[in-house]
Amino acid sequence: MSERPDLSTEEGRRSFIGYLNDRLPRKRAIAQGVLRNAAGELLLCELTYKKEWDLPGGVVDPGESPATCVEREVREELGLTLTAGALLAVNWLPPYRGWDDAVLFLYDLGTLRDDLDPSLFLRREIKDAHWVAMTDVDSHLAPYAARMLASAAEAEHTAYLEDGVAR
Template sequence: MADSGRPDTSSEAGRRSFIHILNAKLPRKRNIAQGLLRNEDGEVLLCELAYKSEWDLPGGVVDPKESPAACVVREISEELGVSLGIQGLLAVNWLPPWRGWDDAVLFLYDLGVVPRSFTDDLTLLPREIKAVHWVAPHELGDHVAPYTARMVEQLLDGDDTAYTMYFENSEVPGA
């Protein structure tokens, strides 16, 4: 230990010790990765979840040392039994604490447009997904958490921008 009470970071062991202390004390945010998948009619794919009342976009919580992009691809493969690529990052959304969860950062990826029949051959993971549904954008609020409805509504109502949207609690900061 250096005189300041901090580990001596001039060595690799000291540097790792200091990082361990920081990791134990600094806040950690939960990261969520989800995908926006639409059909040719503009409807959005929602998953009816086995563990909560709100439906949600496909995806899930990012595992430690996993990128958000890898997470959404993995979650879709595990939970829907299909391989989908991502076409880009649509939005980053900071979410305040909600229903007992700490705050989180949500990464929303564009999964493209598929035929309505895409859902016919999915293999759902029953402990996670009860069913999937195509839902018109104006009906999202009837099924998903309010922050999801606001975020997707703003994305679909906005101009086709060439950049990723940034939200805080599904609203554009300062707007």
């Protein structure tokens, strides 16, 4: 951009936004959900592409809201149609194992009254799903995810976290 665009025109404003989009940092957004069963256990997904288990969810697509993302991901990967409830936490994640930093939006997905149907799982991503007591999640989750769940459970309101802990 050798010449400053005319910001008084729509074309000039769009040109400048394009310039900024090409140069400003881009941060990945992730949306995950806390889904419980009647016993109060949390659903954790055993993934095909990483060692640690994780909460249901995934990366937010361009132009998609985080709430829509978590609903889409649980529908695609687990065959469940759920509505994202309350936002439990916003968690900034520092770079981790080769991933750039990200912002994770954690939603309450409510309580599932029925059994899971493993035949509906998207097998290229989900090996299995497990109901796990909150006291046992640390042995299955990556440290940042375990910290995030503990912090969100203790928060009186939506928690803003950095690397799983209050700032």
